[in-house]
Amino acid sequence: MSLRATLIGIFALLLGAGALNLGMGLQASLLGVRAGLEGFPTPLIGLIMSAYYAGFVAGSLFAPKIVARVGHIRTFSAFASLASAAALCHAVFVDPLSWAILRGLTGVCFAALALVTESWLNERSSNLNRGTVLSIYFVVILASTAVGQAFLMMAPPSGYDLFIFVSVIISVALVPITLTSTPTPAISEPRRMALRRLFGISPVGVAGCFGAGLVTGAFWALGAVYAQGKGLPTDDIAIFMTLVVGGGVVTQWPFGRLSDQMDRRYVIGGITVAIAILGAIAGLGLFPEGQGLYVLGVLMGGLVLPLYGLVIAHANDFLEQEDFVPASASLLLLYGAGAIVGPLLATGVMEFVGPDGLFLHLAVAAALLAVFTFYRMTQRAAVPSEDNVDFVFAQGVSPVSFELDPRSDIEEGCETDT
Known part of the structure; x- marks a missing residue:
């Protein structure tokens, strides 16, 4: 067709x-x-x-x-x-x-x-x-x-x-x-890979999906609350959140293609370091307010939203094709778990320091993921860039989206750990 x-x-x-x-x-x-x-x-x-x-x-x-x-x-x-x-x-x-x-x-x-x-x-x-x-x-x-x-x-x-x-x-x-x-198609329950096995295959993939949930879940859930706390009227909050999504759309492909040309952990580590630095600047009240808040929204959205897709791509570099779908389904649950915890932690910080606490949470969560990513680079050699699978635009939606992903090899009857 x-x-x-x-x-x-x-x-x-x-x-x-x-x-x-x-x-x-x-x-x-x-x-x-x-x-x-x-x-x-x-x-x-x-x-x-x-x-x-x-x-x-x-x-x-x-x-x-x-x-x-x-x-x-x-x-x-x-x-x-x-x-x-x-x-x-x-x-x-x-x-x-x-x-x-x-x-x-x-x-x-x-x-x-x-x-x-x-x-x-x-x-x-x-x-x-x-x-x-x-x-x-x-x-x-x-x-x-x-x-x-x-x-x-x-x-x-x-x-x-x-x-x-x-x-x-x-x-x-x-x-x-x-x-x-x-x-209407036939549907079966998604296969999932055991987390212990998945961590053995890709520690950065496991930690990265949970970390991406901590960061993305908090920023997406509380971005409007932050903007309101900074005194923006409703119309400006709408503009702020639109710019957040727009920033993520613009940076998906450049970051993805860059990660195809090198050790993907450099890109993941670089992005998380940038989130940590930007989050610390904003969290300490050092980022310009007024029109600067819109710039902050674009920059943080452009850094945060591609993170999940990059981590999935990194994990797939170490997976057999037939394992991509069950592994990614498990990684999606990890992302969801992080997204549950992220807003709770962020609002705890915001309760003590005000709306800027959201960015302090992002800074700490991203810094921890960056440290772990760079540590893992000392423990395992990179996949040669010519052997990297291609980056594919990805968002955490449902496990079936991974069957649509061209990096997967759909084979009926494949067995996996549960």
């Missing part, structure tokens, strides 16, 4: 995925800003934001069983309806405990929705165009997430309007998915 025919076939899927991520992107920033307006204690805001990742990890574990039992369309319809209802309930039950429960439910729903969408994309792609399909899919995700930030300017976050809009957008995502004529 030609790429053009494939893209026509997956257009409805991409449209639905775009609507979902637009709604989810807006909701994440909206909740952070509204929690600040409601006067929620900073640690409780961290708990609310961490609940999403806890739900996402849980959903990633049991969603395949649900899809196998009731099918793709029913699963998508059920969880999209739940996510839409949860968005509205945030505006009705405005208290930290309710929001934490609802945020966790949203994470569960999004894990299931991403699994359904990506398994369909995998079915509609071929070995010749999987890389292109994956790249287009991730561009749609990030572009939609960035657009979602801009919608924060549409109405005051203190009212109901934005919560209703999130609910409507998630509900609209049902339309192209449920009406698609694309055949």
